[in-house]
Amino acid sequence: MKINLIQVPYDLGEEQVGMGKGPIRFIQAGADRNLLDQGFEVKVETIKRDVPAKDDMLKKIANINANLAKSIKKAISEGYFPLVLGGNCNTILGILAGLPPSKIGIIYFDAHGDFNTPEISISGFFDGMPLAIATGQCYPDLLTHIGNMSPIPESHTMHVGARDLDPKERELLENSEVQVVTTDELKEDIEMRILHSALTKLHPQVQEVYLHIDIDVIDPQEAPGVNYRTPNGLSLDEMEKAIKTIAAHFRIKAAALTAYNPDHEEDEKTLQTGFRLLNVIADAVASSLTSK
Ligand SMILES: [Mn+2]
Incomplete structure (x- = not known):
């Protein structure tokens, strides 16, 4: 399998600050070599911002994601699997804008909901x-600027691993058609039956998925290098099992690993966790390509 490892080294539109340092750190430490050693062909690419620093945040974020969308499109057309190292979770927007729109679903791993809107956000x-x-x-115009993308229907979407939701965010998420599998549900369920049945419910409307992993979904013991450490997270073993379960249901069309902040790192634990996750994703995608 050919992998296009795409780094997006930005945090709220700013280059190489905060979470924007994470992608660079992964590459410096040899994320590409690590995948090469597993037998994959790897091409590394860096997304650039080409609007000035004085522009407002939304304009910068839209520009970065528009450039990301172009790279994703190119990767897919050349037969690469796009594996994105994101600073922020908003890299989801550029990735989705670059994927073929038909019947794509979202599987979103995050300790947080990432389901706030300007009206309800604290x-x-x-x-x-x-x-x-x-x-x-919210922000419908932003999607248009990024690549004329339509929103993904709620019924194509699953959130996994939440354990820290704001009250109004929780209400919005619970009243939506987004399926929610919490960290507790995953942890209590060694055979992943709850995840399995949630995935089954996506089947009629979804053919392929985008896999999004905010590294803070993993417990801070194994991934301390994040801005918002949230206890009682998934173990790497649980995460690995969850990824394999997803790959058994759907072709994973693209994936992203986001939100690593080296400023909060301890003993390279998060780095090692990230490396293992990249390997697990690549293996899961490769094996689902050969079995389907
Ligand atoms: Mn997030």
Whole structure:
């Protein structure tokens, strides 16, 4: 399998600050070599912002994602699997805008909902809204700017691993058609039956999925290098099992690993966790390509 490892080294439109340092760190530490050693062909690419720093945040974020969308399109047309190292979770927008629109679903792993909107957000933090934007709850114009993308229907969408939702965000998510599988549900369910049945419910409307992993979904013991450490997270073993379960149901069309902040790292634990996740994703995709 050919992998296009695409780094998006930005945090809220700014290059190589905060979470924007994560992708660079992964590549410096040899994320590409690591995949090469597993037998994959790997091409590394870096997304650039080409609007000035003085532009407002939304304009910069739209520009970065529009450029990401172009790279995703190119990767798919050349037969590469796009594996994105994202600073922020809003990289979901550029990725989806670059994928063929038909029957794509979203599987979104995150300790947080990322389902806030400007109306209900307590902090106003833009990167607490990516899943809400992708499903059309807010910022419709942003999708148009990124690549004339339509929102993904809620019924094509699953959120996995939540354990820290704001009250109004929880209400919005519960009243939506987005399926939710919480961390507790996954942890109590060694055979992944709840995840399995949630995936089954996606089947009629979804053919392929985009797999999104905010690394904070993993417990801080194994992934401390994040901005918002949230206890009682998934173990790497549980995460690995979940990814394999997803790959058994759907072809994974693209994936992203986001939100690693090396400023909060401890003993390279998050780096090692990230490497293992990249390997697990690549193996799961490769084996589902050969079996389907
Ligand atoms: Mn997130």
